[in-house]
Amino acid sequence: MEIRQLRASDYEERMALSQYAFQYQLTPEDMEKRRSKYLPEQDWGAFDEQGALLSALLLIPLEAWVQGKLFSMGGIAGVATWPDARRQGCVNKLLVQTLETMKNNGQTISMLHPFSFPFYRKYGYELTVERKKYTIETRLLPPRRETPGQVKRMPKPDIEVLNGVYTAYASRFSGTLVRTWDWWENRILTKTGNVAVYYNENETAAGYLFYQIENGKLTVHDWASTTENSRVALWTFIGNHDSMITEVNIIVPADDPLPYLLPDPRIKQEVIPYFMSRIVDAEAFIEGYAWAASERAESVTLELSDAHAPWNNGVYRLDWSAEGSGRLVRKGEGSGSSDVGDGAIVCDIQSLTAMLLGNRKPSLLVEAGRIRGSADEVSKLEIRIPERTSYLMDFF
Structure with missing residues (x-):
């Protein structure tokens, strides 16, 4: 072969x-x-x-x-x-x-995007992105509210404007893609629909909505909101279609707070396991990762295993500066090395991916039996991983 x-x-x-x-x-x-x-x-x-x-x-x-x-x-x-x-x-x-x-x-x-989660887990990939899908009856939509600025329909989508809003929104998550001009033209705007943009009181675009109305249903293809005013204004714009539609379908991040903000939160919500991720080069990734700062420099011992990328296998000292930079320093030649201390964190590449790309807490993975290590070492690691929702708006 x-x-x-x-x-x-x-x-x-x-x-x-x-x-x-x-x-x-x-x-x-x-x-x-x-x-x-x-x-x-x-x-x-x-x-x-x-x-x-x-x-x-x-x-x-x-x-x-x-x-x-x-x-x-x-x-x-x-x-x-x-x-x-x-x-x-x-x-x-x-x-x-x-x-x-x-x-x-x-x-x-x-x-x-896996056809089978168990299949790709064998190769070190792990679930990192879940999304929520709302199906909202018109009567349960958020109340329409006045906001500064205005939502304007954009008959001919301006990619420069849309991408500026998208980038500001996407950079708040882990897992979202950088969209090129070609990506917008051939991946996003190929769908049938309309675009509306929220401009704030300074005439700056701060949110957008790409949507389609068909058979009494409003389906949101793509959505980005960078301020609370833009979020409220876009939902008010959706609500203004109440005489034309019976329901709204929209995909949102897993931690989206809309139900809490609704007068009646009994809307249909589906949590959908979506994409898997994998750390390919642990040393390079950890060096580039934005760790949380702390009062002092510190380190933990990490024993990492990877069945399909052998360059990741080894026993390391994971060092952090007080400011939040990190690096892996190889200590041994693999699992079972005498350099592994009793309290070392032992994990495979999937678990490391779940923690750093999937917003899964190390303490949770200990409880689930996915990693092991002393409480002190695990606590140091958990404190150093900033909380950030994983999300992906695209498909490939």
Whole structure:
């Protein structure tokens, strides 16, 4: 079996596999349109001895916000295997190859939307992003309130304006993507709908709503709000459609407080497990991570295991400065080293990912049996991890 990046000449084979695996059909015209935008260097494939494509996946170069800082991220998507090639280790080899590629590219983290959470957990990925979906009957919408500024419809979406609001909003979470101009044009604004923007009293855009009304339902495709006034104004704008609609559907962060703010909070809420993440290069990621400051410099001992990225395996001293910078200093050569103290924090890459990318407290993971360590060491680690909601508005 050969693992390599695809070439332009592999386009037809790749598209045939994708259409079969994801159950869609392209017209000849659509095939040609996609050919002009095809980036074979982002596609990795497993080929048999005769050169036939068995399995493939996309490795998309992206940037994601984590604790207010930007990190290079490898997005895994389009994983597909022909049925007669399944359970032969194709995806295993592809994922191992892409982990090495991401490390070499400086992509310290990776994210994906799983077809199966148990499957990708085997490769060190962990659930980090949950979202809430509201279905709100019109009679239960937030009360309409007067606010400074004005919500204006934007007949022709201005990406510069929308992206400015989006970036200010997205940077408050961990896991949200940096959106390029191309991403807006080909990933966001391809949906049918209308755009409305909230401008504050200084005529500065501070929130937006991308929505569609169909069959008496208002569906929000994309939404960003940077101030309380913008949040209230956008909900008031939605409420002004009460004579046209019977319900509103919207996706929000897992910690969204809307039910608490409603006069009657008995709206339908669904918590949806959404994306998984993985730390690819623990040393580089921890050095770039925005740790919380403390009164003094301190450290803990960390024994880390990673079955598919062996460069992460080892016993480390995790050092923090008083100001909040951190680094991993390797102490031993792996699990069982004599350098591991009795109180050392012992965890795998999934648990480290859950703590640093998924907003899961170390103390919770101790209770769940996912990590172990002395109470003092675990407490030091917990204090150093700032609380920040994980969220993702996009799909890939």
